[in-house]
Amino acid sequence: MKVVLGVSGGIAAYKACELLRLFTESGHEVRVVPTREALKFVGAPTWAALSGNPVSPEVWDDVHEVPHVRIGKRADLVVVAPATADVLAKAAHGLAGDLLTNTLLTATCPVVFAPAMHTEMWQHPATRANVATLRERGTVVIDPAVGRLTGADTGPGRLPDPAEIFQVCLRVLRGRPQDLAGRKVVVSAGGTREAIDPVRYIGNRSSGLQGYALARTAAARGAEVTLVSANAALPDPAGAKVVRVESTAELRDAVLAASTGADVVVMAAAVADFRPATRHDTKIKKTDGEPEAIHLVKNPDILAELGERRRAEPGPSVIVGFAAETHDVLANGQAKLARKGCDLLVVNQVGEGLAFGTPDNAATVLVAGGDPVEVPFGPKEDLADAVWDLVAVRLG
Numbered sequence: 584m585k586v587v588l589g590v591s592g593g594i595a596a597y598k599a600c601e602l603l604r605l606f607t608e609s610g611h612e613v614r615v616v617p618t619r620e621a622l623k624f625v626g627a628p629t630w631a632a633l634s635g636n637p638v639s640p641e642v643w644d645d646v647h648e649v650p651h652v653r654i655g656k657r658a659d660l661v662v663v664a665p666a667t668a669d670v671l672a673k674a675a676h677g678l679a680g681d682l683l684t685n686t687l688l689t690a691t692c693p694v695v696f697a698p699a700m701h702t703e704m705w706q707h708p709a710t711r712a713n714v715a716t717l718r719e720r721g722t723v724v725i726d727p728a729v730g731r732l733t734g735a736d737t738g739p740g741r742l743p744d745p746a747e748i749f750q751v752c753l754r755v756l757r758g759r760p761q762d763l764a765g766r767k768v769v770v771s772a773g774g775t776r777e778a779i780d781p782v783r784y785i786g787n788r789s790s791g792l793q794g795y796a797l798a799r800t801a802a803a804r805g806a807e808v809t810l811v812s813a814n815a816a817l818p819d820p821a822g823a824k825v826v827r828v829e830s831t832a833e834l835r836d837a838v839l840a841a842s843t844g845a846d847v848v849v850m851a852a853a854v855a856d857f858r859p860a861t862r863h864d865t866k867i868k869k870t871d872g873e874p875e876a877i878h879l880v881k882n883p884d885i886l887a888e889l890g891e892r893r894r895a896e897p898g899p900s901v902i903v904g905f906a907a908e909t910h911d912v913l914a915n916g917q918a919k920l921a922r923k924g925c926d927l928l929v930v931n932q933v934g935e936g937l938a939f940g941t942p943d944n945a946a947t948v949l950v951a952g953g954d955p956v957e958v959p960f961g962p963k964e965d966l967a968d969a970v971w972d973l974v975a976v977r978l979g
């Protein structure tokens with residue numbers, strides 16, 4: 584595919600080099616179109632060497648090839664990363680003072696913006712209005728990630744991880760239905776940790792990959808996503824609001840709070856069923872003598888609680904659970920679906936080398952009042968899309 588990588592003048596321009604590599608290494612032909620300001624951060628030779636194509640911010644080079652029209656018209660995808668407040672404003676208003684903005688006006692393919700700027704600029708009503716205009720036109724504007732910005736400040740405005748931007752672009756190239764547009768979705772991911780003392784905990788092997796894939800794909804299908812993430816060391820999925828938690832109690836509070844008014848809740852987190860009855864305030868020392876037994880008490884079952892609450896009061900239209908089983912997978916899954924009162928239960932077999940921490944997975948989705956759906960072994964993102972397909976049907 585022919586990809587135009589627009590780069591505008593922000594400090595995150597250096598991260599676009601990694602995005603460029605992701606495209607070229609997966610066989611795409613990339614033409615980099617930087618703005619003049621972008622070249623103050625990363626020079627033209629870098630872009631030319633990495634892309635293997637000429638680089639200029641001007642419409643006045645190679646005029647005989649009419650680049651200001653040809654580049655945009657030939658592209659299968661235009662992605663602008665980082666997109667500054669300035670380039671968003673120019674794109675929203677149709678200004679065409681350089682090669683990138685001309686390309687944006689002549690492109691008939693999908694366009695993705697990955698904004699990066701200081702929080703104040705992102706939240707300014709002018710930028711909000713420009714982003715709204717672009718989105719109304721069908722342009723994909725990824726929400727910036729939250730985190731450390733150029734100076735000591737933190738907040739929304741960081742360029743999402745290049746791998747995340749790349750995933751969004753691949754999905755846009757593949758074409759995704761916007762069947763979750765306007766839906767509020769909550770996804771839990773990762774594994775909870777129960778503290779024994781300030782340094783030790785009881786945890787599990789969940790990497791969070793499946794839950795993050797669910798959050799990312801839901802956002803790509805238009806949903807407003809809150810991801811409640813328990814101890815996952817993964818970049819924020821593009822377009823999702825991330826709430827970080829550690830223990831089951833924190834996960835419960837965050838999920839219940841986010842579930843108010845939500846259409847869908849997906850509990851992909853591996854939740855610790857038990858926690859130590861007491862948490863030592865100081866580190867347990869070897870010199871304290873023989874270790875005490877750790878007495879465990881039960882944790883609340885969040886998924887079951889969501890199901891129970893929905894019976895008593897209006898709640899999410901669709902509740903999805905996950906079940907990791909080592910044996911009697913389907914029988915245990917069916918019993919769990921009924922016991923927890925959810926609409927869908929994604930059941931997979933776990934054990935050595937299966938599911939945890941791997942990019943691929945296979946599963947059976949049990950459907951309340953319907954036939955199970957088999958999802959063949961493949962990327963966790965495909966399983967996530969299969970789940971959202973079933974959710975979209977139930978949402979009507």
Ligand code: CTP
Pocket residue numbers: 850851852853854855856882883884885886887903904905906907908919
């Ligand atoms: N779950 C939850 N709260 C818990 C335990 C599990 O919300 N305290 C959710 C998980 O997020 C998952 C589903 O329930 O969506 C099933 O988790 P699993 O650990 O397989 O179920 P358990 O209830 O622990 O059943 P068992 O121990 O019998 O396997």
